[in-house]
Amino acid sequence: MNQAVIQQKVLGMVGTNCYICMHAETKEAFIVDPADHAAAIIRLVSDMGAKPCAVLLTHGHFDHIGAADELRRTYEIPVYAHEAEEELLSSPALNLSGSWAAPIVLKADHLLKDGDRLQIAGFSLRVMHTPGHTQGSCCYVLESEELLFSGDTLFCQSVGRMDFPGGSASAMRKSIHRLMTELSGNIHVLPGHGETTTIGYEKRNNPYA
Numbered sequence: 001m002n003q004a005v006i007q008q009k010v011l012g013m014v015g016t017n018c019y020i021c022m023h024a025e026t027k028e029a030f031i032v033d034p035a036d037h038a039a040a041i042i043r044l045v046s047d048m049g050a051k052p053c054a055v056l057l058t059h060g061h062f063d064h065i066g067a068a069d070e071l072r073r074t075y076e077i078p079v080y081a082h083e084a085e086e087e088l089l090s091s092p093a094l095n096l097s098g099s100w101a102a103p104i105v106l107k108a109d110h111l112l113k114d115g116d117r118l119q120i121a122g123f124s125l126r127v128m129h130t131p132g133h134t135q136g137s138c139c140y141v142l143e144s145e146e147l148l149f150s151g152d153t154l155f156c157q158s159v160g161r162m163d164f165p166g167g168s169a170s171a172m173r174k175s176i177h178r179l180m181t182e183l184s185g186n187i188h189v190l191p192g193h194g195e196t197t198t199i200g201y202e203k204r205n206n207p208y209a
Contacts (some may be wrong), residue, residue: 058151085136132172
């Protein structure tokens with residue numbers, strides 16, 4: 001417990017939360033949803049004294065992937081995403097970059113499945129496929145630290161939009177139900193936008209729970 005040193009950076013035109021999770025002993029780190037402004041992320045990594053070893057994507061919308069390729073090249077590290085997000089990552093129309101920003105095409109180095117266990121930066125993370133916001137949305141559970149990187153699936157007292165390509169209200173309901181029933185109330189939720197929360201608080205206060 002308490003081996004994770006977390007730094008959050010709000011980046012991009014829609015205020016996306018990018019997280020750097022560093023192991024306190026090894027200084028190895030993974031970067032979750034590098035939204036934009038690679039230079040700002042690189043500065044923060046340097047200030048932390050971190051050694052990045054992976055980029056984890058919760059989903060493929062432009063506002064979560066804008067700096068992924070530059071970080072991959074800079075640190076020579078792999079990018080991870082759920083296998084159901086492969087098409088969206090490769091299409092500026094689907095990942096919305098064609099409409100909102102410069103077109104982005106991204107290919108993940110590793111495609112994940114529900115239930116996969118990742119051994120990264122001295123941590124063990126469990127992949128939960130949580131479609132609803134997109135078909136390949138996923139959350140990363142760091143159980144030893146009681147943390148959930150929820151992307152745009154679960155927000156404080158809300159959930160992600162379901163009206164973008166690949167979105168589904170019925171899938172979102174199932175995903176939220178799964179998070180509420182499978183995870184401990186003590187789990188701290190680090191969402192893709194907005195403030196942090198806990199599973200316990202969301203069970204009591206989220207209208208979608």
